[in-house]
Amino acid sequence: MSGTATAEARSRIIGAVPALRGRVAALVVLTSATAVLILVQADLLAALLVDAFTGAAPGVWPVAALVTVAAGRGALYWAGDALARRAAADLKESLRHDLLSTVDGGPAALSGRRRGELLALTTRGLDSLDTYVTGYLPALLPAVIVPVAVLVRITVADPVSAIVIVVTLPLIPLFGFLVGRYTQRATDRQWGRLRGLAGHFADVVAGLPTLRLFGRARRQARVVGSIAEEHRSATMRTLRIAFLSALVLELAAAVSVALIAVPIGLRLVDGAMTLHVGLLVLILAPEAYLPLRALGARFHSGAEGLSVATDAFERVDRARDAAPPAPAVRSRPNGPMTLSLEGVGYTYPDRHGPAVRDLDLTVRPLERLALVGPSGAGKSTLLSLVLGLVRPEHGRVLVNGLPLEGEALAELRSRTAWVGQRPYLFAGSVRDNVVLARPDASDAEVARALAASGLDAVMDELPEGPDTLLGEGGTGLSSGQRQRVALARAHLRRAEIVLLDEPTAHLDPVTEGAVLRSANGLIEGRTAVVVTHRHAALDHVTRVATMVEGRLTDPGHRDAR
Structure with a gap:
């Protein structure tokens, strides 16, 4: 990755999500407030220490003020951390959406290596942005604001110490920049090794039956091990550089503070400086260097996130440049929806023959269509085409006569409910998994939905009812x-x-009956397409169509039931 691409990614991270800019502005306000509290805390602490050295009893109000300021700094730190974590979550969500939207049909439509690289980028890769957004970016603002505020206060109190800080302070970012250049290169290589490992491993898994057949599985295992070892070595090289940079920054900061502390001690002995000013400068001087040291350390921990962001932005830009121009006008379908497939054909990338071919089908409003046929006939692919999860290689999918794209696709999905063969449930409560369909649903609506699906009795048996937690x-x-x-x-x-x-599918007869009753209640009075092998599921449909080898051999006929 070029330095120009990395610099562009650094600037694009802030503009990637509109809400991110607002949170960065809030972080600026919090950091400015923190800088003020640092100055106030230093003055209060210096005054209390002077009283302690002179034997005067400390007042109640200065102590209370010091405790309040310290608590305020803690509260500001907590608020800034919460903002940064929310910003990181928004950024990852936006980038994942952009990356996955560049692939028609999602990761499953890609070849093994490309799928592995994309999955590594959207999972392990984008997760590394946490350390960049929650570590480096929040450290960047204090590194700019706090040293300036501290320097102004020290200049007012002791111009001589301020001159020493002005001379030594640039050494911290200079050393950080010099070491950081090597860190970024090493991190780019480390991420490249991990991406290559993920892609090669996905290729090996996809071709494992062939490798076993030709006796090449052990060799590929050694190749995967070799790539993993390269990634381990690259990671260790990056860590060595990061630890070295931390040592350099700590040493530079310690020497700089010593150059301030030694003259202050001599001047205090000679009586050329008051004790309050000397203590104030000694307390504030480390605060001037601390944000820059933290920035240098967190740059290294967030370097991988920056490499991943650069890769993600490049992939999204390449996909957008290669995409055909969007139509000038996008229409939203109105009224009850009619779904049409005209001459549709689609072939999965990892298969030889088409999943569906020359498919013509129309599903009118309130029609309940059952698709029957042997496994592999293309029935599930037809549903994926209707949902826009895959795009046809030939022909068109229409909703109310409009191409299934843009606003028409969004409108269709907003008015559609889909239940697959193996529906996925997330770690969380039963209620959390149900309200994914409508986050604003009331408890009464959730209870009615559970009852309609025959789960009310099951909820009574669970320890916490709908609030019972489920595993992944x-x-x-x-x-x-x-x-x-x-x-x-x-x-x-x-x-x-x-x-x-x-x-x-995959249910015993008793459970099958309960699911069928719920499914029949669901499709009643709605437009429905039901893929099934079970003739028991056909009682509530109005048309039955048969698919064989990707074609409709019998489009069926309307039967008012």
Whole structure:
């Protein structure tokens, strides 16, 4: 990565999220307030120490003021840390959205190596932005504001000490810059090794059956081990440079403070300086160097985040440059939605034959269509095409006659509920997983959705009812209960269109009956497309269409039921 690209990424991080700029402005205010409190605290502490040396009893109000100022500094630090963490979360969310939106069909549509690199970037990579946004950026503002405020106060109190600070203070950022150049290069190499490791490992996993067949699996294991060792070596080199830079910065700051402290001691002995001024300068001098030392140390911990941001911005820019120009006018569909597929064909990148081919289908408002056919016939792919998760290579997907893109796609998704074969549940409570469909839903609405999915009795058996915590993937519930939680989510959404992909797959007959009752209640009075192998699921549909090898062999007929 070039230095120009890194510098551009550094400036683009602030502009990547509009809300980030507001939080940075708030951090400026908090840092300015902190600088004022540092000066006040130094004056109060110096006065109390003078009283202690002269034997005078300290007053109650100075002690209370000192405690209040210290508590204020702590509160400002906590507020700044909370702002920085929120800013980091916003930035990662924005970059993940931009990166994933550059890939039609998501990571699954990419080849093994490209998929591995993208997943490494959007997960482990972007997580490293935490140390940059919560460490380096908050340290940058004090490094600019605090030394200036401290220098002004010391200039008023003792111009001689101020001159020493003016001469020695630039040494800290100078040494930090010199060492930081090497750190950034080493970190770029480290991130490149990790990205290559992720891509190669994804390639190996995708081709593992072939490697086993030709007896090459052990060799590839050695190759993965070699790449991992290169990444380990690059990481250790980066850490050595970071530790060296911390030593250099600490040494420069210690020598600088000593150059101030020794003359102050001599002048105090000669009586050329009052004790209050001497103590004030000795207390404030380290505060002038501390923000710069912290900035240098945190630059190294956030260097990987900057490398990742540079890579992310370059990928997004390349994808946008390669994308065709957007249409001049985007329309939003109005009224009940009609879904149409005209001559649609799509082939997954890692497969030889098309998943769907020459597909013509129209689903009218309030029509409940069942798609039947053998496994691999393309039924789930059809649902992905309707949701815009993959884009057709041939033909068009339309909603109310408009191409499924832009505002039309956003409108369709906002009015659609989807339940897949293996719905994913997040770590959290049952209620948290259900209200993903509508975060503003009331407790009564959540209870009705749980009852509609047949989960009310299950909730009574759980230790904390809907507030019972689940593990990642819904650990703590059976597969049938997880399916019904997904159906409850769909019930709560109150969508106009319902897409169900094998809602009863992998379930026993008893659980299947409960899920079918909930699914039938969900699609009643709505437009629905149901992918199923089970004839028991066909009682509430108005049309049955058969798919074989990516084609509709029987588009079915309307049957008012």
